[in-house]
Amino acid sequence: MQAGKKNKPIHYRYFLNMGPQHPSTHGVLRVVIGMYGEYVLSIEPIIGYGHRMHEKMGESRPWQAFLPNTARMDYACALPHQHAYVRAIERMTGVAVPERAEYLRVITTELNRVVSHLLWLGAFLLDLGAFTPILYTFDDREHILDILENVTGSRLTHCYFRAGGVVQDVDDSFEPAVRACIKRMRSRFEMYDKLVTKNIIFIKRTKDIGIIDRDMAVRYGVTGPVLRGSGIAHDIRKAEPYSVYPELDFDVPTGQNGDCYDRYLVRVEEMRQSLRIIEQALERMPGGDVRTKTPKKLNLPPGDVTSTTEGARGDVTYYVAGDGTETPYRLKVRSPCFSNLSLLEELCEDMLLADLIATMGSLDLVIPEVDR
Amino acid sequence: MMTLLQQLPPECIRIVIAAAVVIGFVFANATVMGYLERKLAGRFQRRLGPMEVGFHGLLQMPVDGLKLIGKQLTEPNNVGGIVFYLSPLIAMTPVALPFLVIPFSPHLQVIDLDVGLLFIIAMISFNTIAVFLGGWSSNNNYSMLGAMRSVAQNISYEIPILLSVLSIVLITNSFSLKTIVLEQSRFWFVLVQPVAFLIFFIAGIAETNRAPFDLPEAESELTAGFHTEYSGIAFSMFMIAEYTYIFINCALATVLFFGGWHGIPLPFGEYSSCIWFLMKTYLLMFVIVWCRWTFPRVRFDQLMNFSWKYLIPFSMVNLLLTAIVVKL
């Protein structure tokens, strides 16, 4: 089914401008596709439409003022970003975090991961032309978002973590609500299996499409479910354990071929593992304070720190350099989607247009995170 | 007035009445179908669908139609001139013709053509030309891709439709739809020709560009496919045509496989048995809507493969078996 780029005269090529307003680019990404009939000859992602200079904003104001910004890069899964940032600050300033706060962070982050994967699942299937699953996943999302809203105060751009803990403790309704939600989610997976996983059209659309082999994944610095779909069991929660993850038991699912179907399976399995993590964390969560008292004015000592967490899309790294004032001297964000997007150019050569959409969907791109 | 009517040949009056009824029915069907689709889509997705305009949103579609009529027709730069405006008309005009030969009930048929079946199938293919012209003249890459897909898809799916229909013709020895229905007074042909029915139905979905075969207008790939650049009434003409083609396809399936107007006898059966006909047709249309809200879209080459690898061989074998059984 390959068109064979080299065999086709280049003047047959025409350009298709996909985006910035296109239903399948999930945000303001523009993709210029050189096409030959239905085949994609070349592809050039053009980013920057949603650039808001987050890093510069972080460098020009006290470090506390950057907290809401962390929630506005990867808006679908905000808490891992926030976790990485507050961890960097905590390590610089030496603020201790109460254990209960760490457990709360893990629980909310994993809930957030499930929410994010559910959103991806719906959007991915919408890219493949199935309209209904997105409504079902949004139904599930709402139940988790209700819990998160009660804890963090907002449904999407959560601003919950602080250096030295979390904003507020959870109330008594939290644990039963989360447990009920886990139970509900588990029963829903069977429904998704029937509707999606086993569906012949879905399998045909995703199997052996957009194969990212190990070598290519490593070359581009791909992380997260995309990397694990290619068969490399790299998960920051296991590789460089942080917070209370070492005390919790969970698996890192990996795929075999690195095609879209594997990435789908990895994400669905990750949701199951997240539910496991939440259950264990609920069991082990101790009582006590959720926030250490920090001085009003907390200067960042000279020196720098990097901190990495596992986001829903891959490694989220925050690099913070201080110079003795409250304002970071340098703040750098490494967001997973940028690397995941960069391989699109090599991956999608000689593909059908429909496969390009499927592949782009399976990478789970959040464009504001790429642009920052 | 009466004298004038008496002077005209009765055939002429019949044709005028029939034309008015048929065109009225085309719009009514599009309204009902549009409403049902939106309502059913809502229920499949566990929401309510339109609820605001009229009781349970009953007036939503007429109001939407009015809105579309009121909209400006936007014309992109360098579109193909008259062809751009002609293609919605080409889509819209032939949809009324197949109604002339569809036997709704023993007496509710405008004209019983000897080649009614072929006439309908020929008329259905008109849609391809409209879609192709519309997509081609829009001066838009997405539209053109949609148009190309539509042509390729329709041509390859015409073959299984014809082959599956032929097995019915072999049984009845007639192309006349009325004769085919009359032949089914004892049993429906779906019982003896289930494979032909399945092939006809699947190919019919593909022929009318419905999900999961809605490649010409695949939203996630081609934004809106061939009608990307159409607005207002031109867009709604394409939609009305699409809904009407669905109805014609399902009506044809009812005639060929589900015994047409046959059902539990009703008073004034000569006319009222069209209730059975419409019921069966709308049931089949429900299945088409059900398909759309359940499955992902197939890929372009998979669609072709499915036709050439599964539908055509199966329909050929089916036809061969039918021929052997019938003629022996």
Added chain:
Amino acid sequence: MNQYFSDLLNGARSLIEGFGVTLKALLSPPVTVQYPRETIPVSAGYRGHIELIIDEESGSHRCISCGTCARTCPSRCIEVKGEKPEGGKRKELARFQLDFTRCSLCGTCVEVCPVTALRFSRVYGQAGYTREEFMIDVLKRAGVQK
């Protein structure tokens, strides 16, 4: 050849299973709420825009107009002005303006307040036609509550 028929059979079965899922959804009640007509209770932790807490004892707010909230606000959307009344010793709050168009509801102002004079309101689903509708006079709102 085996592959050919198993593909067909398994495919058909998977499609029928899919039909089953959506049919079940069709027959079960909707999960949505007809929003403007019906509403669901706002969850306890919801953050609306900020407002001044009214002390039940004194019947007044606790703000000492120190301006810490305005200084720490990442979006600089709070404006606090205190005035010394004639003969009075302490400053009294004269103006507390919130530019809600810029607020990101991070909650930093609520946390830093030395006298915990602020809290999140429960105003849900704010919408308006003009920018001015979101310039909230927090002090005036507190006065209305009295």
